[in-house]
Amino acid sequence: MKKVILIKYGELTTKKGNRNYFIKLLDDRIKKKLEGLNIEIKKDLSRMYLLVEDEDLPITLEKLQTVFGIHEYDIATLCEKSLESINETVKLLAQKESFNTFKVEVKRSDKTFPIPSMELAKDLGAVVLKNTQGKKVDVKNPELLIHVEIREKEVFIYTNTYRGLGGYPVGVQGVGLLMLSGGIDSPVAGYLAQKRGIKIEAVYFEALPHTSLEAREKVISLTRVLAKYQNEVKLHIVPFTSLQEEIYKNGKKEYTITIMRRMMYRIMEKLCEKQHACCFINGESIGQVASQTLSSLQVINAVTNYPVIRPVCCLDKLEIIEIARKIGTYDISILPYEDCCTVFVPKHPVIHPELDVCLQIEKNLNFEKLVDDIVKQTTVLKIKEEETRQYQEFL
Ligand code: ATP
Numbered sequence: 102m103k104k105v106i107l108i109k110y111g112e113l114t115t116k117k118g119n120r121n122y123f124i125k126l127l128d129d130r131i132k133k134k135l136e137g138l139n140i141e142i143k144k145d146l147s148r149m150y151l152l153v154e155d156e157d158l159p160i161t162l163e164k165l166q167t168v169f170g171i172h173e174y175d176i177a178t179l180c181e182k183s184l185e186s187i188n189e190t191v192k193l194l195a196q197k198e199s200f201n202t203f204k205v206e207v208k209r210s211d212k213t214f215p216i217p218s219m220e221l222a223k224d225l226g227a228v229v230l231k232n233t234q235g236k237k238v239d240v241k242n243p244e245l246l247i248h249v250e251i252r253e254k255e256v257f258i259y260t261n262t263y264r265g266l267g268g269y270p271v272g273v274q275g276v277g278l279l280m281l282s283g284g285i286d287s288p289v290a291g292y293l294a295q296k297r298g299i300k301i302e303a304v305y306f307e308a309l310p311h312t313s314l315e316a317r318e319k320v321i322s323l324t325r326v327l328a329k330y331q332n333e334v335k336l337h338i339v340p341f342t343s344l345q346e347e348i349y350k351n352g353k354k355e356y357t358i359t360i361m362r363r364m365m366y367r368i369m370e371k372l373c374e375k376q377h378a379c380c381f382i383n384g385e386s387i388g389q390v391a392s393q394t395l396s397s398l399q400v401i402n403a404v405t406n407y408p409v410i411r412p413v414c415c416l417d418k419l420e421i422i423e424i425a426r427k428i429g430t431y432d433i434s435i436l437p438y439e440d441c442c443t444v445f446v447p448k449h450p451v452i453h454p455e456l457d458v459c460l461q462i463e464k465n466l467n468f469e470k471l472v473d474d475i476v477k478q479t480t481v482l483k484i485k486e487e488e489t490r491q492y493q494e495f496l
């Protein structure tokens with residue numbers, strides 16, 4: 102038997118000008134995600150529907166849970182466009198569900214169907230009452246809402262509505278570069294940016310031999326989790342050691358992190374130009390550490406005109422952790438390997454850095470050439486999502 106998954110675009114439908122583009126991206130994404138399964142996809146301007154064999158339903162739903170742009174979906178039974186068939190399907194559905202009060206709602210997009218919506222809803226209500234025991238109609242606040250949609254060729258009948266991931270299809274907003282460390286915050290920032298339609302490429306600043314290859318593996322694993330939402334994520338590995346050592350030589354140790362982050366931003370800007378990215382993204386959260394006070398952010402941000410998107414900037418650490426757990430990055434992030442920042446952290450980093458002081462320190466650093474060389478030496482890995490096949494328990 103076939104089931105139908107009705108997909109509602111939600112927020113997409115409000116963006117009239119871009120609607121077709123959004124739907125196309127969503128369609129491409131769903132097709133890519135469901136590759137190899139025998140699924141038929143149909144779409145119109147307000148929704149998409151997937152015709153799925155019964156046994157493929159769990160795997161399909163699992164995969165759809167990693168597609169941004171789906172706000173709601175329903176699992177419908179497809180039935181023939183005849184009164185007998187509709188009656189029978191509604192009867193069977195009502196007998197399967199547990200509820201006390203109910204309502205039948207009929208939508209008739211095919212106006213040639215001979216019975217008006219209100220009348221059919223009443224008749225179907227009577228079918229439910231006749232074939233169940235002790236149930237009552239409640240039109241205002243029913244426990245069970247039975248939807249009957251009469252369309253051009255077929256009829257969809259469904260009861261439960263499920264929430265999708267929301268957001269926009271990845272890519273609809275162009276490309277952004279994610280500063281991805283091995284910490285908890287940046288993978289969450291990446292996920293939230295993807296949710297708003299940004300296709301991400303990750304950038305990892307590596308300071309070999311001060312950091313280990315295990316730290317790099319950790320970042321690769323985190324990138325792989327994010328690849329679930331866009332198929333493949335490019336991971337740029339920036340060889341940062343030379344610059345970091347140069348910065349560390351300066352006398353004002355308390356400014357090390359501030360200067361280091363200004364250098365990171367400079368490199369990010371150059372990588373954005375190279376990759377035609379419109380913004381960069383990171384896991385900074387206001388007040389979390391010395392380099393993330395508002396005044397620090399201002400001084401660090403002063404080196405670039407690119408928009409710096411900070412999706413977790415107003416979240417508490419516990420809220421960030423909650424998302425990290427939900428998306429499966431938390432357990433990877435808490436693995437112990439140091440990334441480049443922690444190795445060079447001074448005892449008392451400046452909390453309110455001054456721009457003049459930064460400029461003075463940077464005057465004595467020979468950083469332009471180092472920055473250019475580093476950008477040239479940056480390597481790229483293409484990370485694909487890992488295929489897992491544990492869908493059976495989903496429903
Ligand atoms: P934590 O979750 O422990 O705070 P973090 O990765 O957020 O880890 P921070 O020192 O708070 O570490 O760094 C702020 C942001 O700067 C990170 O969220 C990340 O976006 C970026 N960043 C820091 N270190 C690196 C690095 N080595 N490579 C790429 N991005 C980095």
Ligand code: MG
Binds near residue numbers: 386
């Ligand atoms: Mg952080």
